[in-house]
Amino acid sequence: MNTHSFALRHIGPREDDQKLMLDAIGVDSLEQLIYETIPDDIRLKEDLDLDAAMGEFDYSSHINELSKLNKIYKTYIGLGYHPTILPAVIQRNILENPGWYTAYTPYQAEIAQGRLEALLNFQTMVIDLTGMEIANASLLDESTAAAEAMSMLFAVRDRSQKKNKVNKFFVSDLVLPQTIDLLETRAKPIGIELIIGNEAEYNLSNEYFGALLQYPGKNGQITDIKSFIEKANAENIKVAVAADILSLVKLEAPGKFGADVVVGTTQRFGIPMGYGGPHAAYFATKEAYKRDVPGRIIGVTKDVNNNRALRMALQTREQHIKRDKATSNICTAQVLLAVMAGMYAVYHGPKGLTFIADNIKNSASTLVNALEKLELEQVNSHYFDTIQIKADAVKTKYEAEKREVNFHYPDTNTVTISINETTSISDLNEIIEIFESVTENTTDRIETISTNTTIPKHLKRQSEFLTAEVFNTYHSETEIMRYIKTLERKDLALNHSMISLGSCTMKLNAAAEMLPLSSTNWGSIHPFVPVNQPIGYKLVLNALENQLTEITGFAATSLQPNSGAQGEFAGLMVIKAYHESRGDHHRNICLIPSSAHGTNPASAVMAGMKVVVTKSTEEGNIDVDDLREKAELHKDNLSALMVTYPSTHGVYESAIKDITKIIHDNGGQVYMDGANMNAQVGLTNPGNIGADVCHLNLHKTFAIPHGGGGPGVGPICVAEQLVPFLPGNPIIKTGGHQSISAISAAPYGSALACLISYGYIKMLGYRGLKKATEIAILNANYIKERLKDHYPTLYSGEKGRAAHEMIIDCRDFKAKGIEVVDIAKRLMDYGFHAPTVSFPVAGTMMIEPTESESKAEMDRFCDAMISIRKEIDEANKDDHNNPLKNAPHTMAMVTSDEWTLPYSREKAAFPLDYVKDTKFWPSVRRVDDAFGDRNLICSCAPIEDYMDS
Template sequence: MKTDLLADRHIGIQEADLPAMLEKIGVKSLDELINKTIPSKIRLKEPLALAAPMTEREFAEHIAGLASLNKIYTSYIGMGWYDTITPAVIQRNVFENPAWYTSYTPYQTEVSQGRLEALLNFQTVISDLTAMPLANCSLLDEATAAAEAATMMYGLRSRDQQKKGTNVLFVDESIFPQNLAVIQTRVIPQGMKIQVGNYKELEFTPEIFACIIQYPNASGSVEDYREFVEKAHAANCKVAVDADILSLALLLPPGEWGADIVFGSTQRLGIPLFYGGPSAAYFATRDEYKRNMPGRIIGLSKDKYGKICYRMALQTREQHIKREKATSNICTAQALLATMAGFYAVYHGQEGIKNIAKRIHSIATWLNKALARLGYVQHNEIFFDTLRFSLPDHVSAQKLRTIALSKEVNLCYYDNGDVGFSIDETTDLKDVNLLLSIFSIAAEETMQEVTDIPEASSLNRDLRRRTSFLTHEVFNKYHTETEMMRYIKRLERKDISLAHSMISLGSCTMKLNAASEMLPLSNLGWMAIHPLVPEDQAKGYQMLINNLSEQLKVITGFAGITLQPNSGAAGEYTGLRVIRAYLESIGQGHRNKILIPASAHGTNPASAVQCGYTTVTCACDDKGNV
């Protein structure tokens, strides 16, 4: 019985097309083609031991079944991920629209004017909120953006520092642990040493070339870093700041207190949690460092008739040109998620973003006072959305956890017994009363239900933002759904995507993924799960990851699999780091040369250098043979 498989329909080549194609090539069957092109000694003798392919209907039921195993609790864990509200007009017309989700890095500007405008909007949002003169059009994720900041500051050392081998990077102990972990992985092979400590206790020495700090920090405290930055600059040190983008609607932006680089995540700008990703990282810096910045910058040009057009203004580290001299292996960006974040800012505008931030901060301020009356001691003198408490003697973290889980709520539990939570855009009065009940039941007290939360602020006057942002016309025109939808469609019509035709450029595009593969992404069971929830709340994700890993092991023949962000460069880097770690483990860490064909993709030598290897380029003939 013949089944209707996706493989027979997806790309558009039907079984009936095969005879003509085979005749043109000059073979009688696909088997003959494979026999003539792939040497027999490297071919599998038996078919792969994989389950039979599913029909689209079977897959839809299977993936929905996995999603239903994920439990959607209300998560206040924070630590870099926050629940958000994706405006329906953006979810429907961008996220679920192949004209946008297949749009790749726009090499051909003349057929990419719509997405280039959308990405320029994103850059403007970042530049405005951080108060930095220049932003790129996104990086892969916040943690790799942190590592990129470290590498960039290492490259910016003065000639004297380079001569002396100055190589210590100071990282404040209160940054998100996942960011510190990736910084450590990425910078050590490049010859940097990491010093982790309390920024208040740091004594600058000639060995330190740069510092990374977080604003607000991982505990939620808003620190006044102005004096620290002055001291750093006096000691010839650069400073990179990991900043919560939404908090900058209310907080004094790092660009106004001397930061050299500001980076972070734009997940808070309407991007779902997705169990930790993907979401677009942002990266902003001073104008004088533009040629050292990773990624791409979109800019404006005028043609000879004075007409404005968008273009890729700078690809400062384009690996395909610089190859082993490239100081970053980033060859792409989170274009879809960056586009969505930019549209989120267009839809809300300055007042809308400010109101969201004020509502979050007002709820946190109110809860801070309410829980103090119950005997909880809050650590953060100045905060935006995150509170961290020491507990009364008769309340344990385990007691709080049990009560919270019984009400399907995840709080943040610190190693020392403290408990905290991060308020987000989705938090409303019902949620506030539920949080209040959890803490009051644990304290064995009663609290009256709250019916209104007044606007309030706990921010120090010196750390409040006074400058405006998103003043450009585009952020003030499209605040109704109808206007927003028309604007999105107007940009869409200026583009050619894979929904229109084949695009010959770009080796790592998102491809025209099948609709049945994309539909599950809009299922709340996949969208609304925080990456740090207990594993029993993410059984669907765990099974998905495990199933894929097992299948990849069968396909590749390897014993273990690691799954990477959606960039080939990240997977390539990981493979090279694994090889390096293996060689070091058997006492052969001195083996540091890598042979790379001249025909290889540009990220190959760039990734190798990032891993601390020396590359040796091998010549190729006209056909690319080594």
């Protein structure tokens, strides 16, 4: 056994097990199975042009050496990103803990109560600090959150505004430049006209539906948002505020002034800058807009025993329901980062946050006093952490970088300095020394931090915040460590058992891939530092782009999109820019198969396209005749086809090359959804099937952990003709020479998370990547074979094989009174998370084991499914008192003195012998979704406050 082989550790089934599995399937070899699964005309004829595999130890040395190439300067750039202090107890127990980072989105609430509580804490923190009524469980970054606010306010315009086609949106010129760039990306396709101006001087009229302010402004100035909001509200204009969340400890909450939406980032709450991400954005608004909020809201409800329970409320995959009527395509969040930011607030509490904010504010004002003695002018009349100094920017930059310090230089005569949590007195004195060199004057050194008033009286915080018990309890490391562990034990993650979610690819997130994320050499870099500083990052990101370009068979890659939904939108916007460059502004029709992910039509609408749905055949494939008919009907206006391959039904459609040719013959481009790329790597690729652009879910195929629902990374890979249009950034040059405007706030999106995929590819090498895909197909077909006499597979390929996932049909069980959700809940009693439920076909389950799972684990899962099938046979439609309808069974229920159910406690809790060894106990019984939607509570209020409602 080659102990240096990462593939040996990553791939689950041993060689002997693979032979047994192939025998069970009825093939002689893995090669025969692949031949029977993938159409021969799309198979790659040569190996990928990638490096050979690197062992884990060698990779660890390699990535460490690359990290040393990054120049780590003291950074005071600001612009939405700041150095922070991540408490070690949070780093060790959450960021580095697979119990937190390998969990899936909490769709199965009964086995996700810990994560849900952590997210409820996050929402409560945001609600308190912003003064709003509701908040969601995080968005992708501040700029995209601001764009979501704009889109939501556009969608909720009143009747007269819609009738009069009011479409102007005012943006203060103090808004962050990356946010303005992204607003432009999102505004134009849906018909919003951006007006950028001085908020103090601009007169709003009834031509505007909304406005966006920055609080404090990008230059640090605290403006009178109270007066602006009052004037806007008087004109029926809704106002969004992008607010620095740490400043809200000292500044009054925008909600108290009548703001309609408050957005921002929680990066300052202990999250490393990571060259741009991932970080959890926040989005808070009024309860009146609760059904229009993008993303997810965690709500309080009750279980069947009337015990308090948590679950995802209202927005749970709402874009899959609304599809082309959705106003947002967001289907993910930044859960892991939101959990960390929320825990930062729990650990420090209101007093700790106040201490941190006071120290920053007072350090900034103390620095101002010292610099004024050097006869330097500080421009901001009111500020929190960021000051504007009038000085020679060129000379200052030279002197600062000589001392390994980064400031921001908005023009040749201005230097801005953003003080942060890590800034010490010695750091302040270093800044003074820089300006002594610039001015050729001298002044005294700072010895103590003085207290000064830098915030206007009418904007000072008066309202309380973080009053809930959770924020006032866990302030010692022992207490917070135990609290984190208590929550972790309520959640089922990959460190307990297989999570066989179809289309979501819950594969191993190897420790060797994850460890670099803890390195300060990777975490401490601001996304807008000069390009000669992040040398290690440049090498890794360029290499990853080249790796993904080779794997997909395309010409270039952009890493900027920071989620799969962002990748979809980016791909369509690049196609749109390509058509427009050729004068084809009229091409706006997007063909989408009926089986597509719900994000596909939502993304198309956001990109300004009109969705035309094409039919599927009874076998689950695209109806080629219907596609051809609609492509020819719309050939003059055809923009794109969105297609998933293998299909959402888990089949490699043999007609895929005919399908892409039909689109090209009629003037369109082909976007391939990369959700199922795990079934292509090394065997086929999007370029080979004739696609023009694809997005990749790095959190699926390329091993970035789901983190309970995020982070995700969704880069796009494009064919030659689309390369010029790859997305840019207003501060750091990225993208093509005709780049579309920004898709995400940072130039390389969630750059820190990209290290994981780089390591995954580097350690597997070209042979390991191909082997991983083959084993993913083997594992899926093995489960298909084991379950075939108990659950019919809904769709198969032409030779009867599944791809890397398959759909089992549970609809006939309704005759026994059993719904697919009952199977999902009963699986919890067997220690498993359910496969994907009722997508893409209602009443079914989509199973994807991934290549990481061993034969033994898959056998346990199949044994559980077969045992449940027997329980279904025993069920009586007229009597719901059975193990499936009562599932899941909690410890409290099974150990109570009273037991009145017609089956034994053992059957309830220990239905198979293996369960006794590693029993996972759901912490609540089945939750009441309807109650939670009728009585939406999304903060830490006790259930007694509303149980009688």
